[in-house]
Amino acid sequence: MSSIENVSTIAIPRASFWACWISPVFVIAYLTVKEATRRWAFIGGLLLGAGMMALLAYVFANVRRHGEFLPAEVQASLVVHFGLVMTRFFSAVMATALACGAISTELERGTLTLVVAKPIRRWQIVVGKWLGFAFVLTLNQLIWLSVIEWGAWNRLGDWHWGVWKAGALGLLYPMLFLSLNLLLSVHLPWIFVALISLVFMGIGWSETAMRNIGTLANLPRLLTLSQIAGYLMPTGKLARWMVVESEVLDIVPKLSGPPGVEMPIPTFADLLYIIVYIFGLLLLACWLFGRKEITS
Numbered sequence: 001m002s003s004i005e006n007v008s009t010i011a012i013p014r015a016s017f018w019a020c021w022i023s024p025v026f027v028i029a030y031l032t033v034k035e036a037t038r039r040w041a042f043i044g045g046l047l048l049g050a051g052m053m054a055l056l057a058y059v060f061a062n063v064r065r066h067g068e069f070l071p072a073e074v075q076a077s078l079v080v081h082f083g084l085v086m087t088r089f090f091s092a093v094m095a096t097a098l099a100c101g102a103i104s105t106e107l108e109r110g111t112l113t114l115v116v117a118k119p120i121r122r123w124q125i126v127v128g129k130w131l132g133f134a135f136v137l138t139l140n141q142l143i144w145l146s147v148i149e150w151g152a153w154n155r156l157g158d159w160h161w162g163v164w165k166a167g168a169l170g171l172l173y174p175m176l177f178l179s180l181n182l183l184l185s186v187h188l189p190w191i192f193v194a195l196i197s198l199v200f201m202g203i204g205w206s207e208t209a210m211r212n213i214g215t216l217a218n219l220p221r222l223l224t225l226s227q228i229a230g231y232l233m234p235t236g237k238l239a240r241w242m243v244v245e246s247e248v249l250d251i252v253p254k255l256s257g258p259p260g261v262e263m264p265i266p267t268f269a270d271l272l273y274i275i276v277y278i279f280g281l282l283l284l285a286c287w288l289f290g291r292k293e294i295t296s
Contacts, residue, residue: 024120028128029135036098036136045097046140049090050147053083057151076155077248080163081255083148084170084242087141088235091174095137096197099181101190102129103289123286130182130282137174141167162247169241172274176235177201179281186288204235208257211236215261234277237270 036042057079070078103126145167152160177197184193207229214222230236244266248255256263 021124024124025128025131028120028125029132032102032129032132033135036133039098042094042098042136042140045090045094046143049086049094049140049144052090053086053144053147053151056083056086057147057154072155073251076152076160077251077255079151079155080148080160080166080246081243081248081252083144083151084163084166084246087144087148087167087170088173088239088242090144091137091141091170092177092197092201092235094140095133095174095177096181096194098133098136099129099178099185100193100197101185102133102182103185104188104193105185105190107294122290122292126182126282126286126289130178133178134175137178138171141171141174145170160247162245166242166246169238169245169271172238172278173235175278176233176238176274179278179285183281183285183288186285186292200233201235203229204233207233207236208239211264212258212261216258231273234270234274237266238274240264241266241271 145163148167149160149163152163177200180200181193181197184196188196207226210222210226210229213219214226240263243249243256243263
């Protein structure tokens, strides 16, 4: 038997499932976390959000009505409600700032081109970046929720568990914009991705506004547009879940909406749609990036 035949009979060890499929994803995620936490957008957004929520707690602690301070339970409910509103806004902006150029900008710089040239699947790059950004955004959310809890604690002298129940659901909010931005950044420059993300933010916000106006003015077509907006960007569905789980409506029922308009009861179908929406966009981003032609 020749030496070539001897070589051909040697069994070449195959890489393990972890080394082939999982490890590259976590390597990309780790590098993404390192890069994201060095950005001024991350540090500035984190500090700005925490500062605004602390200011919110101070403001509601000094609000007077008919010359008297509001009851402690009402103060805590207002801090929690409007604090969670601010977390939704800041988390959406943060997700957009971090992920709007995650693929297109790095391809222009050539850094991602070097990674693509290595023996790593393209979907692993997208999923790794998603996990890395998701970790950073979750860290942000936990810090902001801690500030809100501190504000409620100062009013009540006890834990307000609604903050954490609503905050757990609120983790889905930045993930909506993270998946959207990763998908758009496959083919579009970061500036267009950011602008489209802002448009989708407006679409999600307009669902509640159109529903309230359509109900008060009895405009069926506006109510239909509200439903369409809710499916195009389901942030309103998630916001309603957060309002219910935050346990503020028992103290301040008016936070559910303007007089004469009943807030739709959130359903598990809404949560399921939001989860499918997030991972559907992520899968579409993986598929599009896999088909994208990249020149070195």
